[in-house]
Amino acid sequence: MISRIIWRVFSLLYGTLVLALFTAFAVLDGSIFRRPTEKEKKELAIAQQKFWDLSQSPLGLKHKFFSLEDGRKLHYVEKLGTNSSKNLTVFIHGFPDSWILWQGLLTSSRLSQNSVLVAVDLPGYGGSDGLPNYGANAVLETMTAFILGMREEYIASQVEEAGKVFVVSHDWGSIIGYRLASEAPQLADRFIISCAVYPQQTYATIKAHFASSSKMLHTWTQRPFSVRLLKSALKNITPVLKQASKSGYVFAFNLPSPLSNFCGAMGNMWLLRIMHRVATGNAEPSGKPLLLGPTEAAEAMTASIGPGPAQFGASDTKEDYPESVKRRAPTGGWPEKIRIYREGLLLGQWEKSLETIVRLSELDRGSPRSRRSSSGAGLFEDGPPGALKARATVVYGKKDPAFEPKLTLEDISDYLTKGSQVVVLGEAGHWLPIEKDSAEVLEEVVGWALEGEEAPLKARLEGFGTVKVTIDK
Template sequence: MLAQLVWESFAFVYAAANLLGVIVLAGLRDGAFFKRPSKEAVKEVQIAQKQYWSVGLNPLPGFSHRFFTLRNGVKLHYVVKTDSLLRKDSLRSSQDDAVKPQNVAVFIHGFPDSFLLWKKILGASSLDSHILIAVDLPGYGGSEGINTYSANDVLETMAEFILGMREKYLKEEAKILLVTHDWGAVIGARLAAEASQLADRWVIASVLIPEHAYSNTTAKVASAKQMLHTYMRQPTRISLLKNAYNTMKPVLSQFRRSFYVFIFNLPYPLAPIFPTFGNYWFLRLLHKAGHGRLAPSKYRKLTSKEAGDAMASSAGPALAQLDEPNGYAASLKNRLPNNGMLEKFRIYREGLFRGPWEKSIETVVALSEIQSSSKRGSGGSGAGLFDDGPPGALKAPATIVYGADDPAFESQLALGGVGDYLAKDSQVVVLEDSGHWLPLEELGSSAIEEVVAWAMEGEEGALKERFGGKWKERVRFHVQV
């Protein structure tokens, strides 16, 4: 009880101090409270929203808007590549039994994005012959929100959506791939651990595997505490203090990197201030980071079009698109006054990272009916042939893609001992000089495209062989299981 009180007090003080510091920084350095978007900037957002969110238009070449209604009536928005579907219908009508069924890739974004995060990869010519689906998370983009953003509700929602996509688009002998980023990758890691039948391979980018990161953190804290206990009995051993500090450095580094997570978990009415103050200062900062514009060597303002596209991606459809017939749920209009930010940040607050998931009867039955891929072997983790590995270990082949310069995560917590949490035929790929928004970066998007193409083409040959030549100095295979 006392330890919990101390932790909650620390978290509140740390978050409140960071919120105050950020507000002062934004006000003094960036003039966030005095700047208003120009007419040109507003116009660019409106143009982008019409282009990407009008249900009667193709948001990307070959893609169309679709909706999936859950059992509870919640309406999720996704886009699907129709060119390949039309070709498939044509091939089916010709009754050509030699035609190989098309594989399916489902893309899941994170905070504060939408399906547009994957724009570069979805347009890749190497994926033209496959069915590509990109969904908006509940409460994001064009998808309706859900009652809570607990692990139970979010994982159940996404499992039901993936099962629906399998039923609608996946044909016998074809394979399905899940490609995920940020909070989408948290969902991907949890589903790969708790509902691995959903996909044949998981691509998990820019995230910590929840139970693995928790295990690494608690192990370092326990080790440091033991050193401090020993020091209290032997105060002359100053080296113990130094060793305890060095042991805790990765944890302290993660605290520093996660300052915004602490702010998002402040009590109301403090928590909603951060995602909306100063004309969405934090959101615009993330947009700059996603375009690699915060690094001193690359720093510059986003062009009006870049800023407009980024804001349209995060904000979702405007009133004009919501009023179109046969389209989005009416409840999305409630998000317009704050661009949906007050819905989006709840994903940090309500237990998705490590909370329990009690699968519904419908989900349990559907998962049991999916035939396991013959390539999975035992389906266990790298911990051993006859066990399931530690709690939270992935039970399906996965490719983890991590930016070496990702500012959101401490690499020792993200990568230390990660092989114990991976299933057979898995890899951890580290991209040099890469940050967090890999799908938007040149190297990151190209590398993820290469991984997706390799998986969709049947995983012929080792993945490492595809990253020779021009990739050799920039792509490092940290773990192969």
């Protein structure tokens, strides 16, 4: 009880400090009272029309909706395969994005030759309905239902030569991907997971660092002249402190609602615009992210805030965006988006519904295609709690500003099943799908999976400079 109170007080104070720093930065660059110009409004309207008009086919893709059992709808876009391949690839984005994050891979002729490509908007993002809550049960049940629905729609279920299923994810989509690969491995033949911590592994690693440092410090109190022991204790806890500094925004997002909402709204969505600048991967010699051009900035913003008023009820199709999408449009959906940080998705227990248990069991004992979709790992395979039971390819940018590599990669091999890999991009940041060189690597990884994994992944990535396959089980 006392430790919980201490943690809550620390979280409140640290989150408030981070919000104060964000506000100060917005004041210093003149954005705190900034309002969008008429030109910016026009560019945003054009971008929203381009990507969110349901009567159009943005980038050659088709808008569609998937209805859940409770009537809520998830928006997704579809790119049908160009040959007889029956593979299915499902793309899941993270914060603060939408399906637009994947536009480069969705328009890849190489990938569409070998698979139907589907990119979904997470609940509460883009054009998808929100959920009553964003805990593990609600989100994982929803995403499992979606993937099962896509399997039924695009993958023949009773033929020997049916295709395989792949899940490609980023950021919070990858946290979902990790959990599904651990707790519902039947859903896909391979999970390609980019730019996220694995909750179970990272939590266990942090606890181990704290325990080790605590023991060292306790010993040091008995031998206070042992400078070496003190240095070792501090060195051991340093990765945890570095991660805490990189995760400061998470504490700000968990402040009481008026403060956390202000964090996203201030300065004409200043924080979102900073994220978009960082996501481009372009920088001045000083390392400061470059300003985006008007069109580029508008398209980045519409990828985060979703459709606007002109897209509601204006389509010639029978479908329209759900009412919850219309309600959150004035705020860009910020209060809804940060709920995945606030409501227990990261480590909360997933108590599967009876329907989910039955449908996953059917995949285990079903047709030859369904059996082949399983990872081949036993459901009770040895490993630490939370170990993945489906084959996974984990992709990280070594310069990702959100994660401390030592924590995110330490002992991760113990959590991976046979046939899994870890790929580290030496010069990459966080938004791999839209960083030019990184996107090419990610496309190569997905292409390798779709083309049957005929050669070792390491051999396929040899021509990509600082890219290394650090684990290949």
